[in-house]
Amino acid sequence: MKVSTKDKIIESAVMLFNQKGFSGTSVREIAKSADVNVAHISYYFKGKGGLMEHLVSEFYEGYSKTLETAASNISSQSTQEQLLQLVFDILSYQHNHRQLTRFVYREVTIDSTLIREIMSTYLMKEKYIFQLIIEEGEKQREYLTLPLPHFILQLKSLLMMPYLQPQYISEVLYMQPHEPYFYKMYFEEIKIWIRSVFRTGDVALTN
Numbered sequence: 001m002k003v004s005t006k007d008k009i010i011e012s013a014v015m016l017f018n019q020k021g022f023s024g025t026s027v028r029e030i031a032k033s034a035d036v037n038v039a040h041i042s043y044y045f046k047g048k049g050g051l052m053e054h055l056v057s058e059f060y061e062g063y064s065k066t067l068e069t070a071a072s073n074i075s076s077q078s079t080q081e082q083l084l085q086l087v088f089d090i091l092s093y094q095h096n097h098r099q100l101t102r103f104v105y106r107e108v109t110i111d112s113t114l115i116r117e118i119m120s121t122y123l124m125k126e127k128y129i130f131q132l133i134i135e136e137g138e139k140q141r142e143y144l145t146l147p148l149p150h151f152i153l154q155l156k157s158l159l160m161m162p163y164l165q166p167q168y169i170s171e172v173l174y175m176q177p178h179e180p181y182f183y184k185m186y187f188e189e190i191k192i193w194i195r196s197v198f199r200t201g202d203v204a205l206t207n
Helices: 005-020 025-032 038-045 046-071 079-096 098-107 111-139 148-164 168-171 178-195
Strands: 141-144 198-200
Touching: 005 025, 005 038, 005 168, 025 038, 025 046, 025 111, 038 046, 038 178, 046 079, 046 098, 079 098, 079 111, 079 148, 079 178, 098 178, 111 141, 111 148, 148 168, 148 178, 178 198
Parallel strands: none
Antiparallel strands: 141 198
16 A cells, blocks of 8 residues: 555654654655655644654544543443553553654653643543542442552553663563563563552552
C-alpha cells in the first residue's frame, strides 16, 4: 500500500526526533528523509512546531481511547482485574507505537505551553479514570495499601520507564524493549506489584 506524503513526513520526523532531538532536527532534514518538498511540511503542519503538536496530540488521542475503554468496563470486573487489563492495553498501545511513545514521553518532561495543555486534558483524564477504578473498588472492599497519588506515580513510572531509558535496558540489562516478548513479560512483573498493593477487608489502611 502506498504511503501518503503526510505519513512519510510523520514517520521521518519521529525517527529523527528520537535520534537527534526536536531542537537538533531541522525541517530540511525531515523533508530529505521523507523524500518530500519542504513546502509539504508547511502545508500539512505549518512548520516543525505544528508537526510536534500533531504527534503529541495523535499519541494522546489513541492513549485516551484506551483509557475510555477501561472506564466503560467499570463494575464488570474486580478492581485489580480492571487495572491489569488497563495496564496490558496501555503496554500494548505503547509497544505498537513505540517510536512515537519514546518521543512523546521525552517531550512531556519539558515545561511548555503545549505540555501544560496535555497535562490539563489527557493526563487529568488518566488520573480521573485511575481514581474512579480505585473508588469503585473500595465499594467492593478492595483497598489500596498506599495513598492514591503514590500509586499513580509508581504505576506511571513503571509504564514510562522502558521508553525513557531504552538504552539502559538494552545496553546494561541486555533486554530488548522493542521485542513483543518484553512488554508481555514486563506486564507479568507489574501484575505482581499491583497484586501486592491491594488488600480486601472491612477497613482501608490508607486515606
